[in-house]
Amino acid sequence: MNHKFKQLYADLLISKLIDALFRSYKKPEDDGEFTYRATYSPNEHIEKSEIYQSNYFGDNHRIDGEDYIEGQLGLTTFRFSEIYVTASATRAEDTDSTVFKGVVFIADFNKAFEGSTFIFRRKFLNNTHPYAKSAGAFQIELTNHNFNKEFLVMTTDDVEDRYILSPNFVNKIQKYSDRVNGKAEFVFTDNKMFIFRETKKDQFSGKLYNSDDEARLRQIYDDFLEYFSIVDELTLNRRIWSKI
Numbered sequence: 239m240n241h242k243f244k245q246l247y248a249d250l251l252i253s254k255l256i257d258a259l260f261r262s263y264k265k266p267e268d269d270g271e272f273t274y275r276a277t278y279s280p281n282e283h284i285e286k287s288e289i290y291q292s293n294y295f296g297d298n299h300r301i302d303g304e305d306y307i308e309g310q311l312g313l314t315t316f317r318f319s320e321i322y323v324t325a326s327a328t329r330a331e332d333t334d335s336t337v338f339k340g341v342v343f344i345a346d347f348n349k350a351f352e353g354s355t356f357i358f359r360r361k362f363l364n365n366t367h368p369y370a371k372s373a374g375a376f377q378i379e380l381t382n383h384n385f386n387k388e389f390l391v392m393t394t395d396d397v398e399d400r401y402i403l404s405p406n407f408v409n410k411i412q413k414y415s416d417r418v419n420g421k422a423e424f425v426f427t428d429n430k431m432f433i434f435r436e437t438k439k440d441q442f443s444g445k446l447y448n449s450d451d452e453a454r455l456r457q458i459y460d461d462f463l464e465y466f467s468i469v470d471e472l473t474l475n476r477r478i479w480s481k482i
Contacts, residue, residue, distance in 0.1 A: 252278045252442065255459050256307075259466060276309030276466070280442075283319040284342055292425045292432045293354065293373040299337055300324045305442040307462070311469045318343040318465050320442065340421070343433040343465055347402075347426060348474050353395035354427040355402055357411065359420055360390050367392065382408050388415070402426050410472050418464075433468065 260274050283303025290297050303321035310316070323338040356370045367375075367390075375392035378399060385408050393399035403411075415422050418435060425432040442461055468474075 251455075252280070252458070255455070256462060259459065259462055272312055274309070274311050276307055279306045279308075280304060282306040283321055284317060284344065288344065289321065289342060292427060293369045293375075294356075294423070294425050294432065294434055295323055295337065296369050298325070300326070300334075307442075307465070309466075311466065314346050314348070314469045314474045316343065316345040316465075316469060320437075320440070338434065338436065339438070340434065340436040341465070343435065343468060345431050345469060345474055347429055347431045349402060350429055351395075351398050351402055351426065353393060353398045354425065355391070355393040355395075355399045356426075357403075357424040358390040358392070359415075359423055360388060361420075380408060381405070382412075385412055388412070388420070407472070414468070414471055431472075431474070 256276050256278060260276065281304060283301075283306050286301045289295065289301055295301070301321055301323050303319050306317065306319040308315075308317040318341055321338065321340070321342050322336070324334045325337050326334055354370075354373050354375060356367065356375055358367060358370075370392045374394045376394075377390060377392050378396055379386050380391060380403060382405065391399070391403070411424065421436040423434045425434070442458060
């Protein structure tokens with residue numbers, strides 16, 4: 239879509255879908271001041287500097303994207319967008335290679351911490367995680383043996399890592415990963431949680447010109463719901479310690 243059409247699409251359709259989603263949200267009964275809001279900017283994406291901050295990619299990678307959503311659910315602020323990450327060819331006769339295509343979701347985490355922790359799928363992206371290593375991260379194992387079989391955990395602080403990855407939270411991560419068919423990896427740094435969710439499709443843009451328009455609208459709604467649900471699914475609104 240060109241920029242003008244995407245903005246019209248956002249104003250007429252996506253904003254209404256988001257409004258409908260939040261109207262259907264059941265807020266906690268014991269929270270009279272519960273806040274929920276979201277805005278959609280079709281031609282923007284999460285800032286490159288914030289993505290580089292995660293040390294999931296290197297600063298030599300090129301990042302582009304679209305379909306930026308920013309909002310708040312209860313105490314938790316979040317944002318996500320589609321991103322496309324490429325690496326430049328090392329030889330003139332080669333073409334640039336795609337490193338990642340999907341969605342990055344960033345949320346204010348419910349525990350304060352200073353180090354960095356990475357959760358990689360053992361078969362995802364199939365690399366040696368040099369950027370995590372460059373941040374000083376080293377490999378550890380958790381007490382959950384099934385989790386260790388599926389995930390490689392690296393951290394810059396072994397003590398802090400146990401604080402972030404409580405047994406209950408580890409189970410929630412595993413359930414979320416199963417729900418998205420194992421196409422997600424996680425980074426915890428700077429009091430934030432990053433989820434890198436690999437996808438092959440253009441999730442939030444509609445091709446509403448044929449007989450399956452209703453089905454496509456439903457799919458776009460469900461795509462948004464997946465990311466809005468993360469805050470509840472991972473219990474991010476439960477503040478363990480106050481942030482400094």
